Amino acid sequence: MSKFRNLVIAAALAAPLAAPAHAEKLGLGRPALPEEIDAWNLDVSPDGTGLPEGSGSVADGETLFSENCAVCHGEFAEGVDNWPKLAGGMDTLDRKDPLKTVGSYWPYLSTVWDYAHRSMPFGNAQTLSADDTYAIVAYILYSNDLVDDDFVLTKENFLDVEMPNKDGFIVDDRAETEYPEFSKPACMENCKESVEITAHATVLDVTPDNQDD
Amino acid sequence: MDEKERDSAVSLNRRNFLRAGAAAGALAAGAGAARAQEADPLITEVQPWAQGWGDGVDANPYGMPIEFESDVVRRNVGWLTADVISSINFTPIHALDGTITPQGCAFERHHSGAIELRKEDYRLMIHGLVDQPLVFTYEDLERFPRVNRTYFLECAANSGMEWAGAQLNGVQFTQGMIHNMEYTGVTLRTLLEEAGVKPEGKWVYVEGADASSNGRSMPIEKALDDVLVAFKANGEALRKEHGYPVRLCVPGWEGNMWIKWLRRVEVTEGPVESREETSKYTDTLENGISRKWTWVMDCKSVITSPSPQMPIKHGKGPLVITGLAWSGRGAVTGVDVSLDGGKTWQPARLAQPGQAMALTRFYLDIDWQGEEMLLQSRATDDTGYVQPTKNQLRAVRGENSVYHNNGIQTWWVKANGEAENVEVS
Numbered sequence: 338m339s340k341f342r343n344l345v346i347a348a349a350l351a352a353p354l355a356a357p358a359h360a361e362k363l364g365l366g367r368p369a370l371p372e373e374i375d376a377w378n379l380d381v382s383p384d385g386t387g388l389p390e391g392s393g394s395v396a397d398g399e400t401l402f403s404e405n406c407a408v409c410h411g412e413f414a415e416g417v418d419n420w421p422k423l424a425g426g427m428d429t430l431d432r433k434d435p436l437k438t439v440g441s442y443w444p445y446l447s448t449v450w451d452y453a454h455r456s457m458p459f460g461n462a463q464t465l466s467a468d469d470t471y472a473i474v475a476y477i478l479y480s481n482d483l484v485d486d487d488f489v490l491t492k493e494n495f496l497d498v499e500m501p502n503k504d505g506f507i508v509d510d511r512a513e514t515e516y517p518e519f520s521k522p523a524c525m526e527n528c529k530e531s532v533e534i535t536a537h538a539t540v541l542d543v544t545p546d547n548q549d550d
Numbered sequence: 551m552d553e554k555e556r557d558s559a560v561s562l563n564r565r566n567f568l569r570a571g572a573a574a575g576a577l578a579a580g581a582g583a584a585r586a587q588e589a590d591p592l593i594t595e596v597q598p599w600a601q602g603w604g605d606g607v608d609a610n611p612y613g614m615p616i617e618f619e620s621d622v623v624r625r626n627v628g629w630l631t632a633d634v635i636s637s638i639n640f641t642p643i644h645a646l647d648g649t650i651t652p653q654g655c656a657f658e659r660h661h662s663g664a665i666e667l668r669k670e671d672y673r674l675m676i677h678g679l680v681d682q683p684l685v686f687t688y689e690d691l692e693r694f695p696r697v698n699r700t701y702f703l704e705c706a707a708n709s710g711m712e713w714a715g716a717q718l719n720g721v722q723f724t725q726g727m728i729h730n731m732e733y734t735g736v737t738l739r740t741l742l743e744e745a746g747v748k749p750e751g752k753w754v755y756v757e758g759a760d761a762s763s764n765g766r767s768m769p770i771e772k773a774l775d776d777v778l779v780a781f782k783a784n785g786e787a788l789r790k791e792h793g794y795p796v797r798l799c800v801p802g803w804e805g806n807m808w809i810k811w812l813r814r815v816e817v818t819e820g821p822v823e824s825r826e827e828t829s830k831y832t833d834t835l836e837n838g839i840s841r842k843w844t845w846v847m848d849c850k851s852v853i854t855s856p857s858p859q860m861p862i863k864h865g866k867g868p869l870v871i872t873g874l875a876w877s878g879r880g881a882v883t884g885v886d887v888s889l890d891g892g893k894t895w896q897p898a899r900l901a902q903p904g905q906a907m908a909l910t911r912f913y914l915d916i917d918w919q920g921e922e923m924l925l926q927s928r929a930t931d932d933t934g935y936v937q938p939t940k941n942q943l944r945a946v947r948g949e950n951s952v953y954h955n956n957g958i959q960t961w962w963v964k965a966n967g968e969a970e971n972v973e974v975s
Binding site: 362363365366367368369373374377378379380381382383384409418419420430431433434435437439442443444445447448451452455456459460462463505506507508509510511514515516518519520521522523524525526527528529531532533534535536537538539541543544545 | 625631635636675677682687716820821822824825832834838842843844890892895896924933934935942946962971
């Protein structure tokens with residue numbers, strides 16, 4: 338095979354992706370300063386990585402929750418209107434219309450702390466101090482009957498809290514449970530004997546009619 | 551033309567339009583007739599647009615769709631979410647054709663509203679398990695080698711309201727949490743290599759700059775494979791609602807991971823297990839156990855016309871059936887269409903060969919004689935996966951799932967040409 342032909346093949350292989358090839362760094366950007374990383378690196382992982390020092394009690398959390406959270410989530414974390422319910426729903430996951438709350442569904446307490454601290458309150462995010470967040474999370478646990486009313490959540494006892502649904506998750510198994518079944522040759526003729534309509538969307542009548550709906 | 555003259559010209563247009571509509575109706579009734587009953591005034595009478603002036607070149611520095619297309623817009627479903635700030639709307643896929651979705655009608659999903667972030671105020675930080683944590687400005691990103699890629703973005707909740715049964719009567723609402731754009735940007739791999747990923751870096755956590763600070767974890771393999779840091783879509787700057795000035799594209803994977811207003815990429819040892827990857831975007835099975843990390847969007851298709859919002863109005867004769875197909879695992883290789891609810895199928899025509907992780911347009915041209923139809927489409931991708939029925943999905947997952955409903959959609963087309971969202975046995 339000639340050298341020329343090799344080149345053509347190489348070009349043909351490269352062409353579909355047309356990705357830029359550059360091994361060396363371009364020297365763009367600037368080093369991130371430690372205080373900049375600290376300002377943005379707020380996420381908290383299940384093993385507690387990212388948790389700051391601090392603590393908060395159920396009692397303080399009740400007040401803070403009432404002031405910052407209850408307008409949407411209800412005084413007892415039971416939810417208002419269509420806003421998320423944070424408490425209740427234990428043992429409903431295998432029933433019709435399961436109620437998924439922090440208590441019944443969330444596998445990691447770190448997620449609660451992280452989300453409340455970083456993304457809440459809705460419309461006034463990133464205003465809760467570390468201690469406030471510990472207190473609010475403690476109150477949410479209390480609302481789910483997971484801790485007593487004298488409980489104080491701290492960085493030190495954080496990983497001791499057991500979330501009821503911590504073992505309720507499996508990693509995506511579609512490759513085993515679905516793909517073989519759904520990768521059989523497609524039927525083209527005589528695929529079923531009869532066809533009946535089993536459900537109508539118009540029966541429910543929940544489709545918006547016009548722009549103003 | 552002054553304003554008054556223009557107004558009268560417009561109203562004249564409307565009168566003629568109504569008359570023309572009546573004539574067109576007469577034509578349709580005599581479908582196949584060789585000769586019109588009466589001469590078409592749109593032809594025999596001089597029309598105002600053929601007489602006077604149109605808009606000057608300074609009238610629309612940035613053009614919007616003409617007023618007659620004002621119904622081809624995003625729609626939301628009021629009862630679906632608690633408010634419109636953390637909510638979703640739907641692409642009018644019933645009225646679009648081709649594959650590229652214009653940004654202005656491409657569906658939006660925000661968790662804290664669409665923010666305004668100037669390029670000058672934009673910063674992207676890469677840190678964590680890297681040799682050198684870096685901060686990039688928007689201008690820095692523009693100096694890296696660029697790529698162009700066309701990808702679909704589908705919300706994992708697309709068709710989620712249909713899990714328990716046919717609910718919403720319109721393809722915009724049942725399958726409209728999707729769009730498809732040509733993106734320009736730099737690969738995330740390029741930026742990660744600039745920072746230098748340490749060997750113990752196995753995951754990447756990506757986060758947006760808005761108040762929801764939506765963040766998702768993904769394996770480093772995906773981050774180094776085809777993920778794109780995009781700043782243009784369909785040739786122009788990202789629209790505000792699509793993450794201006796910079797968003798992430800995660801080809802083939804659920805839309806929630808396509809972080810808008812991307813501000814941070816952290817290389818980590820493990821997943822962060824954020825709110826959006828635990829309490830949301832997980833799939834509860836019948837036994838109460840939930841799947842997590844269900845990132846990929848499986849092969850799916852839907853007929854966009856005829857459909858409930860696109861009834862057949864032209865009477866018997868030639869009918870164009872059209873729709874969209876896609877797969878997050880590769881390219882669509884074929885789409886079959888059934889007119890009888892899945893008893894028999896025939897291959898549709900792909901407008902272009904399927905492109906990996908991008909929308910494919912299909913057509914089936916038939917001679918419709920006014921018979922009722924149970925229209926379905928079924929896509930196959932290059933892994934050999936064939937789009938399943940909703941009942942096949944329910945047999946595996948039960949009825950409590952919300953996300954990843956890629957089941958076959960049925961439209962019941964009636965003799966009068968109207969269509970309804972139904973399910974069939």
